Amino acid sequence: MATISEQATRVESLASSGIQSIPKEYIRLQEELTGIGNDIFEEEKQQEGPQVPTIDLKGINFANPEVRKKCREELINAAKSWGVMHLVNHGIPDDLIARVKKVGEAFFNQPIQEKEKYANDQASGQIQGYGSKLANSASGQLEWVDYFFHLIYPEDKRDLSIWPKTPSDYIGATSEYARQLRGLATTVLSVLSLGLGLEEGRLEKEVGGLEELLLQMKINYYPKCPQPELALGVEAHTDVSSLTFILHNMVPGLQLFYEGKWVTAKCVPDSILMHIGDTIEILSNGKYKSILHRGVVNKEKVRISWAVFCEPPREKIILQPISEVVTEAEPALFHPRTFGQHIEHKLFRKAQDDLLSKKKS
Numbered sequence: 001m002a003t004i005s006e007q008a009t010r011v012e013s014l015a016s017s018g019i020q021s022i023p024k025e026y027i028r029l030q031e032e033l034t035g036i037g038n039d040i041f042e043e044e045k046q047q048e049g050p051q052v053p054t055i056d057l058k059g060i061n062f063a064n065p066e067v068r069k070k071c072r073e074e075l076i077n078a079a080k081s082w083g084v085m086h087l088v089n090h091g092i093p094d095d096l097i098a099r100v101k102k103v104g105e106a107f108f109n110q111p112i113q114e115k116e117k118y119a120n121d122q123a124s125g126q127i128q129g130y131g132s133k134l135a136n137s138a139s140g141q142l143e144w145v146d147y148f149f150h151l152i153y154p155e156d157k158r159d160l161s162i163w164p165k166t167p168s169d170y171i172g173a174t175s176e177y178a179r180q181l182r183g184l185a186t187t188v189l190s191v192l193s194l195g196l197g198l199e200e201g202r203l204e205k206e207v208g209g210l211e212e213l214l215l216q217m218k219i220n221y222y223p224k225c226p227q228p229e230l231a232l233g234v235e236a237h238t239d240v241s242s243l244t245f246i247l248h249n250m251v252p253g254l255q256l257f258y259e260g261k262w263v264t265a266k267c268v269p270d271s272i273l274m275h276i277g278d279t280i281e282i283l284s285n286g287k288y289k290s291i292l293h294r295g296v297v298n299k300e301k302v303r304i305s306w307a308v309f310c311e312p313p314r315e316k317i318i319l320q321p322i323s324e325v326v327t328e329a330e331p332a333l334f335h336p337r338t339f340g341q342h343i344e345h346k347l348f349r350k351a352q353d354d355l356l357s358k359k360k361s
């Protein structure tokens with residue numbers, strides 16, 4: 001357990017303290033705030049301009065080859081053009097998803113003292129549990145979010161001792177969701193493999209297969225923010241994962257950087273939002289895109305999202321463009337690296353960028 005002095009400030013306690021202006025650590029740099037309007041709810045309703053594609057997976061395993069082909073092509077095209085999509089008819093029952101959301105909300109609806117019993121301790125490497133970002137970047141900037149982070153699959157790699165004991169259905173609902181989501185990940189990876197002209201099990205194997213691919217769940221809790229035009233729930237980034245699957249409580253906040261502009265994702269009922277992460281971008285030699293995105297916050301409603309990152313093991317696998325997709329005309333765009341090295345490289349780049357922007361400001 002961390003001592004109080006080492007612990008990050010809980011954004012929830014700041015938000016409920018009645019402050020009218022946010023502490024300076026939460027005020028983002030001007031260049032990070034481009035495209036942030038005053039009303040995310042209005043932006044979510046916008047019908048003009050490019051929209052995150054919605055992919056209906058109903059026909060993905062249909063016996064009729066024409067239906068199957070059309071469905072698969074839509075997914076492949078969305079992965080190439082956007083790298084993010086709303087999946088509908090994904091096969092995970094609505095009532096299971098409702099249970100997952102209910103237990104996550106119930107955990108966060110407890111008093112902060114109860115949640116602190118699950119506090120992580122980032123300084124000593126205990127990253128699973130309840131947490132908030134520590135000001136460890138060069139610019140010292142923080143995000144307007146608290147979270148609960150834990151590994152949910154494979155089952156033998158879980159540490160159930162740190163999972164919430166309240167509510168009582170937390171473990172049952174989250175475990176079943178993890179099993180079903182793992183199946184969906186296999187289906188998606190198969191289609192993406194076929195889209196590269198590879199046999200269907202190839203990407204699954206490249207990211208570690210059933211035994212090594214790690215599903216990490218992060219429940220993000222974004223409290224209401226008195227100055228949403230100055231803050232970010234999550235700063236702009238691309239996901240390092242292979243795939244990321246996201247549920248949310250129908251409060252808008254996700255923005256995608258598409259063709260030079262920030263696009264607000266719609267809240268599509270009964271959908272799972274899916275990102276292609278850097279890992280698949282690297283393996284596919286850039287054919288599938290890992291899109292830049294960020295999370296914005298608002299004054300009116302708490303936003304909660306449930307992100308599951310499907311990550312290869314840190315050191316066991318070398319990530320590089322699959323040889324079959326590299327040609328003379330399309331040479332490898334990425335140097336070989338482990339997943340751990342990829343993360344380190346990104347953190348290093350970010351630290352350098354932060355230092356540069358600090359000098360500028």
Ligand SMILES: [Fe+2]
Nearest residue numbers: 237238239293
């Ligand atoms: Fe992300």
